[in-house]
Amino acid sequence: MVLDLLLAASLLLTAWRSLYANDxxxxxxxxxxxxxxxxxxxxxxxxxxxxxxxAGIGAGLTGALLLGASRHAADRSFSDRIASPMMRAFLAAGALSLTSIVALALWSLRKPRGPGIAPLVSAKLSESGVKHPVTSVLLNFRSWDTLLEIGVLVVAAFSILALRLARSPPRKYDPMLAALVRVMVPILGVCGGYLLWAGSHRPGGAFQAGALLGAAGVLLQLAGYDLLADSARRGFRALLVVGFGTFLCVGIGVSTLGHQILEYPPTQAGSLIFWIELVATISIAVTLNLLYAASGSGAT
Amino acid sequence: MTAQYSVYALAGGLLVGFAFHALAIHTHVLKRILAWNTLGSAAFLVFGAIARRNTGAPDPVPHAIVITGIVVAISSTALALALARRIDEENKK
Known part of the structure; x- marks a missing residue:
């Protein structure tokens, strides 16, 4: 409990300092x-x-994207705020009332509500093909959400390609970085593979594995690999869509066998989920790398 | 469970307020993208606190949906940053 309070206080403090920082x-x-x-x-x-x-996507990769962008942000006044005093008072009042409404609503929910739908998930877990509840929800019970989410990644990737961003100048060769990359990339690859495999029975899965493999790719980009130069190739674009495509084909494929769309037959569910996750991991890793390349992090 | 719910739900609620205010009052695009991200993660935290209201094990459905949300958030952030960079390129011409 003390730990929770300390953690909540540090969350508020770091968020406040980050949101109102001048640099x-x-x-x-x-x-x-x-x-x-x-x-x-x-x-x-x-x-x-x-x-x-x-930790991997929200803090790590988003941080890397923002860090690259922050180097271009220094020329303009970063701490500019809306000048009109009336507007500022209005916004402060708006934020205060929003917080109060959210806090009141959450306070009214403070009573425990019984077991919820967790028992339902564990009761049906044996039909899902995996042994970990979160993976069963992501890849089986609510696979529509996950399918569309991978679709969002595809849309983001192709929107970025459509912007035809200028490529950054090549980086200077850095022997320290090159040595680090040679050690880290294989380790990240093995850890990513482990997380992917672990997702079937314990915390882990395609997104966490994709984030680690994506991090390996970011290191490669830092060491000089120019991903935007490769992005025009057909093979590269195929990697961006293969995860979504496989997921969609499996979803429609099972519907031709007399099931609903995305309703896997319980006996094959495990292997279907494994293949979807494997291919999705590759697409997620490549897409995250493209997102990183487009944020301008490569420019020096 | 209730105590933990209250702590994180309240923190999430306050974070939503901070992030909304920072998003509205700043004019720099990177600051707005940052505030937008914080707003999203605060909403996820509220969702996570609600998943903890259960007696017994936490609810896996909100967890799965938050993972989905984190990936959608980074996609929108990257697209916003790429658009900002493209606008910069246009302005420099």
């Missing part, structure tokens, strides 16, 4: 710290899958 680098640094504290909060809330995703 872009400071703001982004504090945002990453906030994200890591948030991952701890998720671990305290018994949501290890979310903690992994928040």
């Amino acid at each position: 872009p680098l400071q703001a982004v640094g504090l945002f990453v710290a906030y994200g890591l504290l948030l991952a701890l909060a998720w671990a305290r809330l018994d949501a290890l899958d979310v903690a992994l995703a928040e």
Whole structure:
């Protein structure tokens, strides 16, 4: 309980300092710290899958994107605020009332509500093909959400490609970085593979694995690999869509066998989910790398 | 469970307020993208606190949906940053 209170206080403090910082680098640094504290909060809330995703994607990769952008942000006045006093008072009042409404609504929900739908998930877990409840929800019971989410990644990737961003100048060769990359990339690859495999029976899965493999790709980009140069190739674009495409084909494929769309037959569900996750991990990792390349992080 | 729910729900509610205010009052695009991200993660935290209201194990459905949300958030952030960069490129011409 004391730990929870301390964690909540540090969350509020880092978020406040990050949101009202005058220096872009400071703001982004504090945002990453906030994200890591948030991952701890998720671990305290018994949501290890979310903690992994928040640490890897929410804090790590989002931080890397923002860090790249923050270097271009310094030329304009970062701390500019709306000048009109009346507008400022109005916004402060608006934020205060929003907080009060949210706090009141949440306060009214403070009584425990019984077991919820967790028992329903565990009762049907044996039909889902995996042994971990969160993976069963993500890849089976609510696979529509996950399918569309991978669709969002595809849309983001192709919108970015459509912007035809100018490529950054090549980086200077850095022997220290190159040595680090040679050690780290294989380790990240093995850890990503482990997380993917672990997702079937314990916290882990395609998104966490994709984040780690994405991090390996970000290191490669830092060491000089020019991803935007490759992005025009057909093979690269195929990697962006293969996850969504496989998921969609499996979803429609099972419907031709007399099931609903995305309703896997319980006997094959395990292997279908494994293949979807494997292919989705590749697409997620490549897409996250494209997102990183487009944020301008490569420019020096 | 109730105590933990209250702590994180309240923190999430306050974070929503901070982030909304920062989003509305700042004019720099990077600041707004940052505030937008914080607003999203605060909403996720509220959701996570609600998943903890259960007696017994926490609810896996909100957890799965928050993972989905985190990935959608990074997609929108990256697209916003790429658009901002493209606008900069246009302005420099």
